[in-house]
Amino acid sequence: MSLHNIKVIAFDADDTLWVNETFFRRAEEEFCDLLEAYLPRKEAHKLLFEVEMQNLPLYGYGIKPFTLSLIEAAIKITDGNLHTDLLEALINIGKQMLQEPVKLIDGIDRTLEELSKKYKLVMATKGDLLDQERKLIKSGLEKYFHHIEIVSDKTEKQYRKLVKHLDIKEEEFLMVGNSLKSDILPVLNIGAHAFHIPFHTTWVHEMVDEEVKHPNFRSFVKATELLEIL
Structure with missing residues (x-):
């Protein structure tokens, strides 16, 4: 898997940037x-x-x-x-x-700070617009993101639309998230890159049984590991 062409890195929000x-x-x-x-x-x-x-x-x-x-x-x-x-x-x-306080995932602040020096960063998440904007502001992470994308669901169609909006090719896009179903599989299916950072708790609706084997896929334990290869 070649990472040299990546121009934009998108991060899921809930349980990737902060606890949810x-x-x-x-x-x-x-x-x-x-x-x-x-x-x-x-x-x-x-x-x-x-x-x-x-x-x-x-x-x-x-x-x-x-x-x-x-x-x-x-x-x-x-x-x-x-x-x-x-x-x-x-x-x-x-x-x-x-009203819960926003608790950042360990190492995500440092990871975003370093990656923002080399790549264009995007927050790509689903959920309620008002609530996700509130959490982003409270998190203190807003300064690292070039673009915020909040959608009703994460599908291949939505990811293609986002890539087109960013004016890049699929192979220049990398998605980082905790959900195989929402953040990984649809991204790989459009020819982009996807990195999985599991969270200790996953909603049943987001679980998948299949093992992911794809040249554009990698899995990590913590966010800071991204800095070792990007």
Whole structure:
């Protein structure tokens, strides 16, 4: 894999630049705590995930769509008898998630600082526009990015559109992220480069079983390892 032609490096945001999935897993546990009198935890988890998947095409990704799914799942679990106290507690889970401090992934600040001296850097992520902009500003990382791309989902079509917007060729584009499904596979499929830095917690929807074998693919343990080869 030749890296000499790379001109633009795009970074995923959630769980690549800063911690995110941990808050969702904690919120799910709080949801199960609140509904435990109505349904066993395992079944509550399963129903919530089903509701999220049904709502994904309508609401997209992010904390606010997740909160709506919490409420809808609770309505189903309580057979439409959702008490206002419980409703308020679910809304507060979402509000708390939106107010969480931004915790950077270890080494990402230094990595971006060094790479920004040699490459054009882009933040390419999906989710809620307002929430992702808030986290980016709070993170202090905004100064390193030439362009910010926040999309409803990460697909081959979206990546091709981004490459075209950046006025580069596919082989001049590198994507760095924690999700094989969103950050790696669609990028490799368009002929670009993709580096995987796994996060310790991954949403079930983002998991893939296949082993990635591609000349344009590499996997790392931490972000600072990028500096050894770029």
